[in-house]
Amino acid sequence: MNVLLMAYGTPYRRSEIEAYYTDIRRGRPPTKELLEELEERYELIGRSPLNEITYAQAVRLEAALNATLPLFAQPLGSSPGARVRGPARVYHGTKHWHPFIKEAVQAMAEDGVKRAVGIVAAPHYSSRSIAEYQEKVEQALEELGRPFEMRYVEDYYDHPGYVQAIATRVGEQLWRLADPEQALFLFTAHSIPERAAQDGRYQGQIRTTAELVAQRLGLRNWDTAWQSAGRTPEPWIGPDINERLEQAAGQGYKEVVVTAVGFPSDHLEVYYDLDYEAHNTARRLGLRLLRTRSLNADPDYIEVLRDVVSRRWAEFR
Structure with missing residues (x-):
C-alpha cells in the first residue's frame, strides 16, 4: 500500500516567509504591508508546528497500516537485515x-509506486482546499507521464x-465551565470565497460535523463560525469567529467553547486566529473563551486516517 498524506505546509524560518507567501499567492509576491503582517503573526505565536505534526502523522499512519496489513506482502528475495519494511x-x-506535493510525487515515482491513495489532513471537501491538492497531484503525475494510478x-x-x-476533546472542556447548559459551543473552519462555496457542500459538511458532535454530547447551544478569511476584496463566507463572539455577548452568553473542526493540526491559523485574536476579542467582550485541543497526531485521529485510507485502497482490488 502506498499513501500520499498532504497538508498545507509552513515555513521553518523567518527568511522563508516571503517565498512561502508568494507561493500561496500563486507566484505574486506580497506587498510590503502584507509581508510584515504575516511576519508579525509568526512572531506573536512563536513558530508553527505544522510540518512536524504532519511528519508525525505520516510516520504513525505508516506504522498503523503496517500493524494491520499482512506483514509479508511479497516473498523476501534475500535477508532484509535488521529491519523489514x-x-x-x-x-x-x-x-x-517543502516537501512540496510535486516533490513527493516524484519520490513515489522513483520508488516504483504503481498505485497509491491520496489524502489531505482536512476532513471537509471544498474546491479551495481538497480539490486544489488533487490538482497539484494530477499536474505532477502528468508531467511525469502518469507513472502510477492515484x-x-x-x-x-x-x-x-x-x-x-x-x-x-469538546467533552474535556465541559468540567471547566461554570454552567455547560448556558455556554455556547462554536465549531470553526477556514472561510473560503463565496463564489467557491455556492453549492453549499463545504458549509453543509462543517455543519454536519458540528451537529453530530453536539448530538453525541447533548449540547444545547451550538453554532458554526469561520476564520482565516483571505485578504482579498471579494466576499468570504461568514460570520467570522470574532463577529460571532460579538453576537454571543449580545445574546447574553458568558462562556464560549471553540473547536476548530476544519483544522486537525495546530498551526498559525489556530494559534493566531483563535488563541490570540479571538481570545483578545472575548476578553474585550467579557467572555470566557476555551479552545479544545487539536487532533494533531494522536492515536484516535491516526486510526481514522488508517480506516479511510484502507477502505479507499481496497477499491483497487
Whole structure:
C-alpha cells in the first residue's frame, strides 16, 4: 500500500516567509504591508508546528497500516537485515512548502509506486482546499507521464471515529465551565470565497460535523463560525469567529467553547486566529473563551486516517 498524506505546509524560518507567501499567492509576491503582517503573526505565536505534526502523522499512519496489513506482502528475495519494511509506505507532501506535493510525487515515482491513495489532513471537501491538492497531484503525475494510478479520499467529515475524537476533546472542556447548559459551543473552519462555496457542500459538511458532535454530547447551544478569511476584496463566507463572539455577548452568553473542526493540526491559523485574536476579542467582550485541543497526531485521529485510507485502497482490488 502506498499513501500520499498532504497538508498545507509552513515555513521553518523567518527568511522563508516571503517565498512561502508568494507561493500561496500563486507566484505574486506580497506587498510590503502584507509581508510584515504575516511576519508579525509568526512572531506573536512563536513558530508553527505544522510540518512536524504532519511528519508525525505520516510516520504513525505508516506504522498503523503496517500493524494491520499482512506483514509479508511479497516473498523476501534475500535477508532484509535488521529491519523489514512493511507492506505500507506513507509519503508526505505539502501544498505551499517543502516537501512540496510535486516533490513527493516524484519520490513515489522513483520508488516504483504503481498505485497509491491520496489524502489531505482536512476532513471537509471544498474546491479551495481538497480539490486544489488533487490538482497539484494530477499536474505532477502528468508531467511525469502518469507513472502510477492515484485515488483520493475526498472527505471524512462524518466518520464515526472522527466525530468521536472531536467529541472527546469538546467533552474535556465541559468540567471547566461554570454552567455547560448556558455556554455556547462554536465549531470553526477556514472561510473560503463565496463564489467557491455556492453549492453549499463545504458549509453543509462543517455543519454536519458540528451537529453530530453536539448530538453525541447533548449540547444545547451550538453554532458554526469561520476564520482565516483571505485578504482579498471579494466576499468570504461568514460570520467570522470574532463577529460571532460579538453576537454571543449580545445574546447574553458568558462562556464560549471553540473547536476548530476544519483544522486537525495546530498551526498559525489556530494559534493566531483563535488563541490570540479571538481570545483578545472575548476578553474585550467579557467572555470566557476555551479552545479544545487539536487532533494533531494522536492515536484516535491516526486510526481514522488508517480506516479511510484502507477502505479507499481496497477499491483497487
